[in-house]
Amino acid sequence: MYDLPPDLDRLRTLETWLTLTLDRVRQQIKDVEQRQQQPEPEPPPAPPRRPRTPDWGITQAGIGTPTTQIHRGDCWAAGKTLQPITTERARAELGDGAKPCDACRPDRPLGMPPPQP
Structure with missing residues (x-):
């Protein structure tokens, strides 16, 4: 699989980075779930149509x-x-x-x- 660093300092650094990344991913999941639960805003009304040109x-x-x-x-x-x-x-x-x-x-x-x- 992946080669991990052999020393403790680099392993701790990698652990910190992974923890922060996982926290960001979890926060993004929460934000997306909240947006999905909110009703979609209604589209703006269509502009009024021009009257038909008379014959x-x-x-x-x-x-x-x-x-x-x-x-x-x-x-x-x-x-x-x-x-x-x-x-x-x-x-x-x-x-x-x-x-x-x-x-x-x-x-x-x-x-x-x-x-x-």
């Missing part, structure tokens, strides 16, 4: 928007005032004279005729 939106006439406009939901030109609307309402608004956005052209996928100049 269609409307911007009302006002400052910066001379007429009511219909947009696709992901249109970059819609600004922050885009109000989500249904496909049926988008078609109805376009039929009633709302202007389709020149950037996203919602009239095309909605099957509406192009606006007359």
